[in-house]
Amino acid sequence: MSVIPAIAGFANDLTEIRHDLHAHPELGFEETRTSAKVAEALESYGVDEIHRGLGGTGVVALIHGKAEGNRRVGLRADMDALPIDEASGVDFSSTHPGKMHACGHDGHTTMLLGAARYLAATREFAGTAVLIFQPAEEGLGGARQMIADGLFEQFPVDECYGMHNMPNGRPGEAMVTPGPAMAGASFFDITVRGTGSHAAMPHQSKDPIVIGTALVQQLQSVVSRNTPPTKPIVLSVTKFQAGTAYNVVPATATIAGTIRYFHEDVIAMAEARMKELCSGLAAAYGIEIECETRNVFDVLMNDPALSEEYVAAAADIVGPDHARITDEQMTGSEDFADMLKQVPGAYIRVGHAGTVPLHNPGFVLDDAILPVGASIYARIVERRLPLAGAD
Structure with a gap:
C-alpha cells in the first residue's frame, strides 16, 4: 500500500x-x-x-x-x-x-x-x-x-x-x-384500523394485532411469489407497534419497513401488490387499512x-x-x-x-x-x- x-x-x-x-x-x-x-x-x-x-x-x-x-x-x-x-x-x-x-x-x-x-x-x-x-x-x-x-x-x-x-x-x-451498484429504496407505513375491546372479550374486537400479523406474513409473498427471481428485491418489516396495556385489545396497529430494489418495474409492482394485499385484508375483516409508500433512495x-x-x-x-x-x-x-x-x-x-x-x-x-x-x-x-x- x-x-x-x-x-x-x-x-x-x-x-x-x-x-x-x-x-x-x-x-x-x-x-x-x-x-x-x-x-x-x-x-x-x-x-x-x-x-x-x-x-x-x-x-x-x-x-x-x-x-x-x-x-x-x-x-x-x-x-x-x-x-x-x-x-x-x-x-x-x-x-x-x-x-x-x-x-x-x-x-x-x-x-x-x-x-x-x-x-x-x-x-x-x-x-x-x-x-x-x-x-x-x-x-x-x-x-x-x-x-x-x-x-x-x-x-x-x-x-x-x-x-x-x-x-x-x-x-x-x-x-x-x-x-x-446499490439498491433503490422505498419506505412504507401501514396503519391497521380495527376495533378495540376488553382483552377478556376479544370477540367484541376486530383485532388489529391478529390482522396485522397476518398481513406481515402475506407481504413476504410479494418477494417469493410475485417477483421474477432474476430481479432481486428485499422487503423487510422493521416496525410493528400496537397496544399500551395488558388487558386491552387495541384499536390500531402500525407496521413499517423498507423495500430495496434494482428495477423500476419491480418496485412499481411491489408497491401496487402491497396495497392490494392491504385492501384485501381490510375487506376480509371489515376494517380499514391504510398503506403509504415513498421513495427514499434511487x-x-x-x-x-x-x-x-x-x-x-x-x-x-x-x-x-x-x-x-x-x-x-x-x-x-x-x-x-x-x-x-x-x-x-x-x-x-x-x-x-x-x-x-x-x-x-x-x-x-x-x-x-x-x-x-x-x-x-x-x-x-x-x-x-x-x-x-x-x-
Whole structure:
C-alpha cells in the first residue's frame, strides 16, 4: 500500500479529527457542530472558497489547481450519525445518548478533509476540485435537499465521486461496481384500523394485532411469489407497534419497513401488490387499512468508464492487486445516487479491519483507513484534472 506521503505525514491529525467527530455525533439536518468543525478545518487549510448552508447544514469548498483549466471534479462525503446507543467501548465513544456514528460518516468526513488539506497545499492539478460535505444521508434526503438548493447550479461539476468504508476484515481492498451498484429504496407505513375491546372479550374486537400479523406474513409473498427471481428485491418489516396495556385489545396497529430494489418495474409492482394485499385484508375483516409508500433512495448508477478511472486511482494507493471492478451489487442504499442522477461519477467501497457490521451499536471504524481514503480522493482529482505534461 502506498498512501500519499504528505497525507501519511498528518495521519495522526486525521485520527484526532475523526475521534472528535465520533464523540459528538449529530443526526441528519442537525449537523451544526460538525459543519462548523468542517468549515474551520477547511479555512485553516487555505481552500479558496467555503460555502455553508446548502441542504441546511451542508458545506461546499472549492480548491483551484495550479493551472486554471475548465473542468471541475466533485468529491462528496456524508456527515450525519444514526439514532443508536453506542456500545463499541472505545474511549472516544459518543457523548450524546441515542446517537452514534455507526456507519462511518465521521470517517468519510475526515477523509475528505484529509484530501482537502493535501490538495490545497499541493494544487498539482488543472481545474477545480469541488468538495461536498453532505448532511442527512441516512434516509432523510440530504442529497436531494442540497440539489434542490442549487448545488450543481452554483457549483457545477463534470463528474463526481463518493466513498464508503466497509468493515470486511480486508484492509485496503477497493471495489467499484459499474452500472447499478446499490439498491433503490422505498419506505412504507401501514396503519391497521380495527376495533378495540376488553382483552377478556376479544370477540367484541376486530383485532388489529391478529390482522396485522397476518398481513406481515402475506407481504413476504410479494418477494417469493410475485417477483421474477432474476430481479432481486428485499422487503423487510422493521416496525410493528400496537397496544399500551395488558388487558386491552387495541384499536390500531402500525407496521413499517423498507423495500430495496434494482428495477423500476419491480418496485412499481411491489408497491401496487402491497396495497392490494392491504385492501384485501381490510375487506376480509371489515376494517380499514391504510398503506403509504415513498421513495427514499434511487438506484445508485456508477458510470462504467468513470468506474474504471476510480479503480485506477485507487490502485495507485492500495496497489493493483487490491483495487478491482466487481459485479457485486449491494442491497444497501445510498443517497449519493441522487447526485449521480445529475452528473456522471462513481462510488467506491474501501475495506478495513474489523467485521462488526455497519449500523451496529458495536461498530468500530479502523482509523488506518483514513489516510487511505484521503489519498484515493486526492488521486482521483489529480488523475482526472492532470497538469499539462503530467504523467
